[in-house]
Amino acid sequence: MNRLFLLRHAKAGWALPGVRDFDRPLDASGIADAEALGVAMRAASHVPDLTLCSNARRARETLEGVATHADTGRVVFTDALYSADAAGYLAIIRQNGALGSLLVVGHNPMMEDLTIAIAGSGDGEASETLSHGFPTSGLAVLRFADGLDKAVPGAGYLEAFLTPAALERGRPFQNR
Incomplete structure (x- = not known):
């Protein structure tokens, strides 16, 4: 089964004077959410063959938090995930999609736009949750019949x- 995991970076603090948006670090809740997501991914046996991660500090720190508790496969960092739009994300996924599963750690609105665009159908509960937006540390799990x-x-x-709120309520992944 071919799976695509789309992860929006965890919650970051606001840029301080003299700090570029690209260099914003995670705040304490973002670090905790990333680690909790790693625990949930491990529990659901969600192991990507390859992880593509934005080079922005908050995305790299999100991946570090996830990776403390879950296998993230081979990791490639790229600046393109910081600046590309949803169509650019899809092109990057297609270029790297020869493997069975792929984790992409990136930014909004690209994550939300891409998830909505490529999800032709879905689990009713997952779709309902997504309809409320794509929060920081949100993870969309998409399944494809063909290769990525x-x-x-x-x-x-x-x-x-999966969202941080769902993790707080103790709601595990519901794979169908």
Whole structure:
């Protein structure tokens, strides 16, 4: 089964004077959310073959938090995930999608736009949760019949959408 995991970076603090947006670090709740997500990913056996991560500090720190508790496969950092739009994200996924599963750690609104565009159908609960927005530390789990190198809008199935609020309520992944 081909899976795409789309992870929006965890909560970051506001940029201080003289600090570029690119260099914003996670705040304490963001660090905790990233680590909790790693625990949930491990529990659900969500192990990507490859992780593509934005080079922005908050995305790298999110991946570090997740990786303290979960296997993230081989990791590639790229500046393109900081500046690309949703179509650019899809192109990057297709270029790297020859493997069975891929984790992308990036930014909004690209994560939300891409998830909505490629999820042709999905689990009702996951779709309902996503309809309220794509929060920091949100993770969309999408399943594809074909390889991710052939991913196109409407071809995915939104299998699960996990948020920090769901983790706090103790709601595990619900894979179908």
